[in-house]
Amino acid sequence: MSDLIDAFQVAGKAFFGFQAIFFALLAIGINVHFGYTGLLNFGQIAFAMLGGFGIAISVSQWGLNFWVGVLVGIAAAVVLALLLGLPTLRLRADYLAIVTIATAEGLRLLFRSVSATPVTGGTRGLSAFNTDFIALAPWDTARRYNILGTSWSGGELWVALVGWLVVTAFSLLVWQLMRSPWGRVVKAIREDEDAVRALGKNVYSYKMQALVLGGVIGSFGGMVYAIGTGSAIPDQYQNANTFLAYAALILGGAARVLGPVIGSMLLLFILQFADTGLRALISNGVIPDTLLSSTDVAQIRFVLVGIGLMLLLVFRPQGIFGDRREVMLDAR
């Protein structure tokens, strides 16, 4: 029983930790792309990587100020969005999907390549760029704090606090945009581009704006991740994260402001809970070693999440916050 409470507490920390913020920001960006505008971006992690490395390279390699690094990260994400959008947004949705997935993988391989090592640190990546930011914390970051039975370092708390403020700010931005006429145009593009063109709206421009906005939000996710881990390593930015963020978005409900946020928190909670819980059960002998060894837990938890998502799609296809009537319209 105490093991279970332990698992619950550890998972509770994941619920609020910087990884949940990372996925929440990725998923808010994907929500702008896919949920509202209907753009299939399968390379959201590339924006996050540019965000993280924007800070890392600016601070540790170029010796710039931390906040200049943030601006560099944003600018890099904007440029990437424009580069991805220019050739593909006039074409069918499939082309953006192809180009983004290839770019995400290609950029990661480029960043970890030997020739890029002088700038990106190659496979070892960069570190020691977040001290300026951590030093801004209004409390002592050297000691640990106990909150609801979980232990946080002062730095972790500070990153989490600022991270959630960023998530709140972007959620408010998305909420305000999507209730405005701008959001109406974007949602109409998701439904039928040609109808929107025939009503005198420049569809290409709106799609580009949405791509840039979602990409910039994703780059903030990468920044939070880089600051949270204290290092930027290209292989942290595997494209599997994009799909986990999609899972979080669908779990929470697409085209809903809180969908990606709550979805990410729950996804991280479930992953962590399954991990700690299974390990506890194995070490107690409740699950025999022959059936499942603790080395398999890391994989098994994803299987559990997969089963959970399947059940969700069968019984609640709209996600937690979605509108069932809206989802059912697609079925005809």
Place this chain on the structure above:
Amino acid sequence: MPAEPTAHGAHAARPDENPAAESAGRVPQRLAQAALKDLPWEVGVAKPDPAIVVDKVTRSFGGLTAVSVDHLEVQRGGITGLIGPNGAGKTTLFNLLTGFDQPNTGTWSFDGRDLGKLSPHQVARLGVVRTFQLTKALSRLTVLQNMLLGAQNQRGESFLRALVPGGWRSQERENTERAMDLLRRFKLDAKKDDFAGILSGGQRKLLEMARALMSDPKVVMLDEPMAGVNPALTQSLLGHVKDLREEGMTVIFVEHDMDVVRDISDWVVVMAAGKIIAEGPPESISQNKAVVDAYLGAHHDAPLTVEEEDRVLAEVDASLGREDGRSSGRPGTDEISSDGSTR
């Protein structure tokens, strides 16, 4: 033809309901009809007051020339029907005129402004708005949101201004009022908060037309507005199309139902195999030989003489014999199909 009697019924009933509005509204219609009355019934004839002028527009897909229009003028303030058999190029011409497709050659203009090289949204902003053959209701938007989308020059549609609601609230209120007026006219006001995706096919057609009107167009191009709509709703749609003309708009529409075309058009343009083969007032069309040929085939009413029949049979025999000689030992379906394709 169940539509025929109701057509006259609805038509006859309207002056009784509102004689003043009817007589006042009739004026532009009469103007267009009167202006077109004395024109010769020939292809490419110049109209007294053309809104749209098309010159030497061709569009081919590979080896197929889908549209090849030498000269066409569309009278302002009138209803022009565009008819023709399937594959005649009507929808392709619509796509070209509204910027959804670019032609291989040719020019076309609206109000003297060249429309070539304009993208669809630029054409729409000039006041030429279209609907689609396959209705494009925006399913997961409500009916009212569909309507509001049609309004032009919205301040809140720019990214930065959208963030300050004070900047667009009042305009949004005005647009909502106008949208509700239109919805009441099209009897969709009770559905304003429903998703457009749950509307019936006919209601979607109505919504698409109402949405197009939200943009205050000068020219309305309707691609098969009555397709798949029941006769009762056809009448109400027809009434709405006539209302457009009475408000001074220029209407171009594609339609297959000849009764509908006869009922509402001031001028009819007939296309076949990409070309315009006839033009004229509706009553001229059914007498036009080129039109009848295009719809029914050139020899549909000429019976075969005995000699002709013999000759055709002999040709068939000869070709069958040739096939037998060439592919001996492989009779059957293969042969029949190759025979059929050679002739």
